[in-house]
Amino acid sequence: MGRLGTGGMGVVYAGLDGRDQRVAVKCVHRVLASDADFRARFAREVNLVRRVRAACVPAFRSAATKAEVPWLATEYVPGPTLQEFVRTHGPLRGDSLIAFGLGVAEALAAIHSAGVVHRDLKPGNVILAPDGPKVLDFGIARAIDGTALTRTGGLVGTPGWISPEQYRGAPATEHSDVFSWAGLVAYAATGQGPFGSGTSDVVVSRILSAPPSLVGVPAHLRHVLERALNKRPEQRPTAAELQRMMMGALHAAAPSAEAPTNIRGILNRTWAGVPALTTGNPDWHRIAPPKRGWIRRNRLAVGVGAAVMVVVLVAGLGLRALLGEGTPGNSGPDGSGTPGGSTAGNATAGNAAVPDDAPEEYRDLYETGETVVEPVSDTEPVLVRRLEPASGEGEGLDQLRLTFNSAASAEFQDFGLTVDFEYLPDHGSMNVHSGEFVGVSAITPGQESLDFDPVGNSGVLATLDPDNPTERVRLGFYNVMVVYHVPAPIRERAQDAIDYPGGFCVYSGLVAAPGADADVTFPGMDDIGPHDTTLTGGAPLESCAYTEDMENQ
Numbered sequence: 293m294g295r296l297g298t299g300g301m302g303v304v305y306a307g308l309d310g311r312d313q314r315v316a317v318k319c320v321h322r323v324l325a326s327d328a329d330f331r332a333r334f335a336r337e338v339n340l341v342r343r344v345r346a347a348c349v350p351a352f353r354s355a356a357t358k359a360e361v362p363w364l365a366t367e368y369v370p371g372p373t374l375q376e377f378v379r380t381h382g383p384l385r386g387d388s389l390i391a392f393g394l395g396v397a398e399a400l401a402a403i404h405s406a407g408v409v410h411r412d413l414k415p416g417n418v419i420l421a422p423d424g425p426k427v428l429d430f431g432i433a434r435a436i437d438g439t440a441l442t443r444t445g446g447l448v449g450t451p452g453w454i455s456p457e458q459y460r461g462a463p464a465t466e467h468s469d470v471f472s473w474a475g476l477v478a479y480a481a482t483g484q485g486p487f488g489s490g491t492s493d494v495v496v497s498r499i500l501s502a503p504p505s506l507v508g509v510p511a512h513l514r515h516v517l518e519r520a521l522n523k524r525p526e527q528r529p530t531a532a533e534l535q536r537m538m539m540g541a542l543h544a545a546a547p548s549a550e551a552p553t554n555i556r557g558i559l560n561r562t563w564a565g566v567p568a569l570t571t572g573n574p575d576w577h578r579i580a581p582p583k584r585g586w587i588r589r590n591r592l593a594v595g596v597g598a599a600v601m602v603v604v605l606v607a608g609l610g611l612r613a614l615l616g617e618g619t620p621g622n623s624g625p626d627g628s629g630t631p632g633g634s635t636a637g638n639a640t641a642g643n644a645a646v647p648d649d650a651p652e653e654y655r656d657l658y659e660t661g662e663t664v665v666e667p668v669s670d671t672e673p674v675l676v677r678r679l680e681p682a683s684g685e686g687e688g689l690d691q692l693r694l695t696f697n698s699a700a701s702a703e704f705q706d707f708g709l710t711v712d713f714e715y716l717p718d719h720g721s722m723n724v725h726s727g728e729f730v731g732v733s734a735i736t737p738g739q740e741s742l743d744f745d746p747v748g749n750s751g752v753l754a755t756l757d758p759d760n761p762t763e764r765v766r767l768g769f770y771n772v773m774v775v776y777h778v779p780a781p782i783r784e785r786a787q788d789a790i791d792y793p794g795g796f797c798v799y800s801g802l803v804a805a806p807g808a809d810a811d812v813t814f815p816g817m818d819d820i821g822p823h824d825t826t827l828t829g830g831a832p833l834e835s836c837a838y839t840e841d842m843e844n845q
Contacts, residue, residue, distance in 0.1 A: 302320040309353060316368045341406070341430065345402065346399050347395070347559065348555070350367045350369050373419055373420070378480065390541050390562070392480050393516075394542060394555065394558065396476060398535050409466055413453065414453040414475075415476065423560075452495045454499070456471075459499065459500060471520060474521045477509075478506060484505075492759055657679050667794075668693075696775065696820045708767065708768050710766050712762065712763075721755065721757035722755075724756065725753060728778055729776070731775050735839075737840055753765045773798065
C-alpha cells in the first residue's frame with residue numbers, strides 16, 4: 293500500500309495480508325541480504341521474535357528469511373513515534389507518563405524472556421498507538437553484528453541512547469536495554485534525554501562519567517530512573533522489576549481498590565487522556581499506492597543532455613560545480629558553502645558530499661542520486677526531501693521532513709511562517725539554508741516559469757544531524773501566495789516548471805488569491821493549504837496563485 297520509512301537495516305512498507313489485516317513489512321537491504329552470515333543470524337532472530345507476546349509489542353504476522361530479499365511482517369501500528377509526539381504535543385504527564393514507562397517495561401520483559409535484546413531502544417522506535425505504547429524493531433539489531441557495517445568499527449545503536457558498557461566495548465545485554473528504557477522515560481517526561489544534547493563525543497562523555505540530569509521528571513519516578521541509569525549494569529533492575537516498580541508508582545499516584553492490575557486494563561484507564569491518540573487509525577489515509585517521483589514523471593519533458601543535467605544534478609556535485617564555480621571557499625548555489633546545503637566531512641570541490649559515517653549501501657546514492665521534493669499527501673502541509681537512485685532502480689533515502697505550520701502577521705513582512713525541520717538519516721548532517729525557500733505571488737495565463745520571490749531571512753537556518761535532528765524556524769515573506777522549498781540542485785528546473793510540487797498555499801488573512809472565493813478552506817488546516825499543480829491546457833487553473841485578471845495582481 294505504500295512506504296512507511298527506511299533505516300540502516302531495511303525499508304518498511306505498509307500492506308494488507310490475505311485477510312485484509314494491516315501489516316508493516318520490513319524488507320532487508322540487498323547489501324545485507326547478500327551476506328550469508330547475516331542471513332543465518334536474521335533467521336535465528338526471527339525465530340526468537342515470533343515467540344514474543346505482549347500488549348506493548350506489535351504482533352508477529354509472518355516472515356521469509358530465505359527469500360531473495362528477506363522480510364519480516366508484524367501488525368501495523370498507527371500513531372506517532374514518541375519523538376514526533378513530544379515535538380508536537382510536548383512531554384507526557386501524570387498517569388500517561390507512568391503508563392508509558394510501564395508499557396515499555398512490559399514489552400522489554402516479554403522480549404528478554406524470549407532471549408532477545410532490543411539493542412536500539414530510542415524515541416523513534418516507540419509508537420504511541422491509540423491503545424498504548426508499542427516497541428518496534430526489537431532483536432533485529434543483533435543480526436547486523438558481524439556484517440561489513442560493524443566489522444569496520446561500527447556500533448549497533450544510536451548515539452545518546454547507548455549504555456556506557458557498550459561504549460566501553462562490552463556486548464549489549466538486557467541491562468543495556470534497561471539503561472535505554474530510563475532514557476526514554478526521561479525524554480517522555482521532559483523532552484530531553486538524561487544526558488542532554490550536543491556533539492556525539494560530548495554526550496558519550498556524559499554517559500560514561502556524568503550523573504544524569506532528571507530535572508523535570510516527577511519526584512516519584514526519579515529513584516526508579518536513577519537505579520536504571522546506574523553506570524554499572526549489574527546494579528540496574530531487570531525489566532520485570534521495572535514493571536513492578538512502575539505498577540507501584542501508578543497505584544501510589546492514583547490509589548483505588550478497583551484499579552486494574554493487568555497491563556491492558558491499566559492502559560485502557562490511563563491512555564485515553566493522551567491527546568491525538570484516540571482516533572483509531574489516523575495515519576492509514578496518509579499511505580498512498582507507490583507512484584513515480586515528480587522528476588521521473590517529467591523525465592521525457594526534461595530531454596537529453598544539458599537540460600537533463602540541470603534536473604538530475606548529482607546530490608553532492610551541485611549546480612556550482614557544473615557552472616565551474618566549485619573552487620574551495622566559494623559558497624554553494626544556496627549560499628551554504630556546500631552542495632545542496634548538506635555537510636560532509638570529506639566533501640571537496642567537484643566531488644560528491646558523502647558523509648564519512650554513511651553506510652556502504654547509501655554511498656553510491658550520495659554520489660549519483662537525484663534530489664527530489666514531494667508532498668507526503670494531498671491534504672497535509674508536509675514535504676519530504678529525498679535522494680532517489682539516478683537509474684530509477686533501488687531504494688532511495690529520505691533526508692529531510694518539512695512541516696509547514698500556520699502563518700501569522702509579522703512586523704516587517706506580510707507574514708511569518710514557522711516550519712519544522714526533521715533530519716531523517718541516522719548518519720551525516722545537513723545545513724538548511726534560507727535560499728532554499730522562495731515564494732510566488734501570482735501565476736498568469738501563458739506563464740511558462742515561476743517568478744520566485746526571496747524569503748526575508750538570510751544565511752543558514754538550521755544545522756541538523758542524528759543527535760540534533762529537529763529545529764523550528766520562522767520564515768518571513770512579503771506579498772506571496774505560495775511558499776516553496778527548492779533545494780539548490782533542482783532550483784533552475786523547479787523555476788522552469790509551473791507544476792513544481794514543493795509548495796503550499798498560504799492563507800494568512802493578509803493576502804488573498806485574486807478572484808478566489810474568500811470562504812475557501814482546507815479541512816484540518818488553519819492557514820496552509822495544498823498547492824494544486826494540476827495543469828489544464830498547460831495552466832494550473834486550480835492553483836491559489838493563478839489569475840486571469842492582470843489588474844488584480
